[in-house]
Amino acid sequence: MNAPATTVHLQPEFVQRPIPEAFVQALAQRFGAQCSTALAVREQHGRDEGAIQAPPPAAVVFAESTQDVQDAIRLADQHAVPVIPYGAGSSLEGHLLAVEGGISIDVSRMNRVLSVNTEDLTVTVQPGITRKQLNDAIKDTGFFFPIDPGADASIGGMTATRASGTNAVRYGTMRENVLALELVTASGEVIRTGTRAKKSSAGYDLTRLIVGSEGTLGVVTEITVRLYPLPEAVSAAICSFPSIEAAVRTVIQTIQMGVPIARVELLDVNSVRMVNAYSKLTLREEPMLLMEFHGSPTGVKEQAEMVQELAAEFGGNAFEWALQPEDRTRLFTARHNAYFAAVSSRPGCRCITTDACVPISRLADALLDSVREADDSGIPYFIVGHVGDGNFHFGYLIDPNDDDERTRAEQLNHQLVARAIALGGTCTGEHGVGIHKMGFLRDEAGDGAVQMMRAIKQALDPKNILNPGKIFAL
Numbered sequence: 001m002n003a004p005a006t007t008v009h010l011q012p013e014f015v016q017r018p019i020p021e022a023f024v025q026a027l028a029q030r031f032g033a034q035c036s037t038a039l040a041v042r043e044q045h046g047r048d049e050g051a052i053q054a055p056p057p058a059a060v061v062f063a064e065s066t067q068d069v070q071d072a073i074r075l076a077d078q079h080a081v082p083v084i085p086y087g088a089g090s091s092l093e094g095h096l097l098a099v100e101g102g103i104s105i106d107v108s109r110m111n112r113v114l115s116v117n118t119e120d121l122t123v124t125v126q127p128g129i130t131r132k133q134l135n136d137a138i139k140d141t142g143f144f145f146p147i148d149p150g151a152d153a154s155i156g157g158m159t160a161t162r163a164s165g166t167n168a169v170r171y172g173t174m175r176e177n178v179l180a181l182e183l184v185t186a187s188g189e190v191i192r193t194g195t196r197a198k199k200s201s202a203g204y205d206l207t208r209l210i211v212g213s214e215g216t217l218g219v220v221t222e223i224t225v226r227l228y229p230l231p232e233a234v235s236a237a238i239c240s241f242p243s244i245e246a247a248v249r250t251v252i253q254t255i256q257m258g259v260p261i262a263r264v265e266l267l268d269v270n271s272v273r274m275v276n277a278y279s280k281l282t283l284r285e286e287p288m289l290l291m292e293f294h295g296s297p298t299g300v301k302e303q304a305e306m307v308q309e310l311a312a313e314f315g316g317n318a319f320e321w322a323l324q325p326e327d328r329t330r331l332f333t334a335r336h337n338a339y340f341a342a343v344s345s346r347p348g349c350r351c352i353t354t355d356a357c358v359p360i361s362r363l364a365d366a367l368l369d370s371v372r373e374a375d376d377s378g379i380p381y382f383i384v385g386h387v388g389d390g391n392f393h394f395g396y397l398i399d400p401n402d403d404d405e406r407t408r409a410e411q412l413n414h415q416l417v418a419r420a421i422a423l424g425g426t427c428t429g430e431h432g433v434g435i436h437k438m439g440f441l442r443d444e445a446g447d448g449a450v451q452m453m454r455a456i457k458q459a460l461d462p463k464n465i466l467n468p469g470k471i472f473a474l
Contacts (some may be wrong), residue, residue: 012052012099012435014054014055014099014100014469015100016055016098016100016101017080017081017082017100017101017102018101019058019079019081019101019102020079020081022079023075023076023078023079023081024037024058024059026075026079027059027061027072027075027103030071030072030075031061031062031068031071031072034061034062034063034064034068035059035060035061035062036059036060036062037058037059037060039056041060042056042057042058042059042060042104043056044089045057045060045084045086045089045096045104045106046096046097046098046104047089047097048089048090048091048092048093048094048095048096048097049089049090049091049092049151049339049351050091050092050093050094050352050353050434050436051350051351051352051398051400051406051436052094052097052435052436053097054094054097054098054099055098055101056098057084057098057101057102057103057104058098058101058102058103059103059104060086060103060104060105060106061103061104061105061106062106062108062109063105063106063107063109063110064109064110065110066182066184066190066221066222069105069107069184069219069221070184070188070190071188072103072105073105073184073185073186073187073188073219073465074187074188076102076103076465077186077187077188077463077465080463080465081101081102081103081465082098082100082101082102082103082464082465082466082467082468083102083103083105083219083465083466083467084096084097084098084102084103084104084105084215084467085104085105085107085127085156085157085160085215085219085220085467086104086105086106086107086108087106087107087108087127087128087153087154087156087157087160088108088130088151088152088153088154088157090149090151090152090153090157091157091161091431091432091434092353092355092431092434092436093355093428093431093432093433093434093435093436093437094434094435094436094470095157095160095161095214095215095432095434095435095467095470097435097469099435099468099469099470100468100469102465102468105219107126107127107128107154107156107219107221108128108154109128110126110127110128110129110221111126111128111129111130111133111154112125112126112129113125113129113134113137113138114126114222116138116141116227117196118141118142118143118227120196121143121226121227121228121229122179122196122224122225122226122227123138123143123145123224123225123227124180124222124223124224124225125155125222125223125225126156126221126222126223127154127155127156127157127159127220127221127222127223128154128156129154129155130152130153130154130155131145131147131148131149131152131153131154131155131158132152134155138227141227142229142230143227143228143229143230144227144228144230145177145225145226145227145228146167146170146171146177146228147163147164147165147167147168147171147172147173147174147177147225148165148166148167148336149163149164149165149430150165150335150336150337150338150339151336151339155223155225156220156223158174159174159178159181159210159211159220159223160211160212160213160214160215160220160432161174161212161214161430161431161432162174162175162211162212162430162432163430163431164386164389164391164429164430165386165430166263166265166292166332166335166336166386167262167263168386168388168389168391168430169255169261169262169263169264169386169388169389170260170261170262170263170294171228171262173430174211174212174225175208175211175212176226177225177226178194178207178211178223178224178225179194179195179196179197179198179207179224179225179226180192180193180194180195180196180207180223180224181193181194181206181207181210181211181220181222181223181224182220182221182222182223183210183218183219183220183221184218184219184221185217185218185460185461186217186218186460186461186462186463186465186466190221191218193206193207193209193210194206194207194224196224209456212432213471214432214433214434214467214470214471215466215467215470216457216461216466216467216468216470216471217456217457217460217461217466218460218466219466231262231294231295231300232295232296232297233294233295233296233297233299233300234262234292234293234294234300234325234328235292235293235300235301235304235321235322235323235328236263236290236291236292236293236321236322236323236327236328236331236332237290237291237292237293237304237307237308237319237320237321237322238283238288238289238290238291238318238319238320238322238331239288239289239291239308239311239316239317239318239319239320240284240286240287240288240316240317240318241286241287241288241289241311241314241315241316241317242286242287242315243287243315244266244268244287244367244368244371244383245364245368246287246314246315246316247266247287247288247289247314247316247387248266248363248364248367248368248387249314249364250289250307250310250311250313250314250316251264251266251289251360251363251387251388252360252361252363252364253310253313253314254306254307254310254388255360255388256360256361257306257310259303259306259307260294260295260303261291261292261293261303261307261388262292262293262294263290263291263292263332263386263388264289264290264291264292264386264387264388265289265290265291265335265384265385265386265387266287266288266289266383266384266385266387266392267287267288267289267290267335267338267383267384268287268371268382268383268384269285269286269287270342270380270381270382270383271338271341271342271382271383271384272284272285272286272287272288273285274338274341274342274344274345274382275334275335275337275338275341277341277344277345278334278337278340278341278344278345279330279333279334279337279341281330281334284318289311289316289387290331290332290335291304291307292328292332293307304321335384338382338384339351339353339384339395342382342395342397343397345380345397346380346397348399348400349380349397349398349399349400350397350398350400351395351396351397351398352395352396352398352406352409352410352413353393353394353395353396353431354392354393354394354395354396354413354416354417355391355393355427355428355429355430355431355437356391356392356416356417356419356420356425356426356427356428356429357389357390357391357392357420357425357426357428357429357430358390358420358423358424358425358426359390359423359424359425360388360389360390362390362423362424362425363387363390363392365419365423366392366416366419366420366423366425367383367385367392369419370394370412370415370416370419371383373412373415373416374394374396374412377396377408377409377412378408379396379397379398379405379408379409379412380396380397381394381395381396381397382394382395382397383395386429386430389429390425390429391429391430394412394413394416396409396412396413417437417440417443418443421440421443421444426444427440427441427443427444428440433470433471433472434470434471435469435470438470438471438472438473441471441472442472450472453471453472454472454474457472457474458474
């Protein structure tokens with residue numbers, strides 16, 4: 001494995017490909033009002049929630065069907081123009097930036113539930129539907145889709161980044177929950193991968209190849225995912241701790257003892273303070289675990305009592321229950337809004353986020369050293385984490401016009417990632433590589449593995465038109 005990268009790049013330089021006028025005319029002729037070159041529309045589709053900036057795409061196509069996506073990609077293929085898929089715009093690592101120019105294909109209008117198969121516990125949807133829209137659409141079936149990244153992301157975007165979220169400790173990530181896909185390839189061909197069957201040994205696992213490929217191998221137009229029965233009983237609890245270490249040790253013990261906890265989220269004191277201000281709450285301003293238990297009434301009670309006893313051993317106090325659905329929703333909505341709470345705490349700032357994940361036994365080692373470094377830096381920061389599966393996020397709140405702050409924040413990120421990799425972890429547990437983590441991917445996987453990825457990309461997208469400049473450089 002290579003030594004971790006040490007060079008801090010504040011803002012990459014992007015070289016835009018020329019866009020032939022014939023392509024623009026053909027696009028306008030095919031899509032009419034579904035195609036926009038208005039600056040405001042292009043700028044909206046040329047920026048995500050991350051801190052990297054790039055010129056906007058040359059045009060935005062609002063796809064309403066697989067045929068629309070296919071036609072747009074065929075035109076792009078003819079003229080070697082880059083294509084960037086766009087869902088909800090909530091990515092954090094520059095995934096949707098038009099770093100080499102090209103067009104954005106917005107699939108947000110492709111937001112239908114195509115089929116619900118409760119007998120097989122599956123649902124097939126279009127990529128533009130968001131996780132909240134999906135669960136609203138199936139709420140009367142007695143089933144739900146559990147993957148819940150903080151933002152109301154689109155299912156297509158979640159598939160592209162192999163997203164997870166607060167429920168991953170019990171229900172897994174998109175990797176485990178996507179069964180089949182329809183996608184449009186770089187040449188404009190529509191193909192299907194996987195089936196609704198629970199397992200298969202038929203050939204290469206193309207579904208898993210596409211999940212997490214960040215739009216670099218195809219544009220997904222249909223997704224079949226697993227559903228789960230709504231739990232018979234649900235309870236939530238919060239518990240405050242004298243230190244982050246005490247909270248983390250409680251989590252490690254909980255997981256190692258095999259308690260089937262559904263959610264366990266860490267908020268440091270900075271996050272709690274920001275969430276209180278943003279969501280008008282009165283949570284105790286100390287490091288906190290926010291937990292949820294799913295199962296039978298008896299099972300939920302036993303799980304919660306066991307965790308409460310463990311928390312007490314590590315100084316956990318103010319253990320409070322949230323038994324009513326509205327109280328649970330209020331707490332987890334506040335957790336999901338932690339990023340926006342943090343950004344609003346420093347008006348005009350941008351947030352540089354980390355996304356490390358380590359084996360659960362090394363969680364305290366990874367987290368506590370990173371806390372000390374962040375405290376010494378003087379940069380405002382916050383911590384949230386899906387710590388039940390070893391995943392945690394630092395958010396460094398920087399003045400985007402202050403190069404010194406950006407340099408220090410990026411250096412903190414480099415140190416954190418190097419530590420996570422050395423402990424047997426990864427540079428990204430759920431956000432994906434995008435632009436921001438390209439160097440870290442090489443550190444983690446090694447040159448040989450990255451070269452294999454390049455070979456796959458070049459074979460499937462020889463003109464490099466599908467979201468170029470992401471994951472690795474060609």
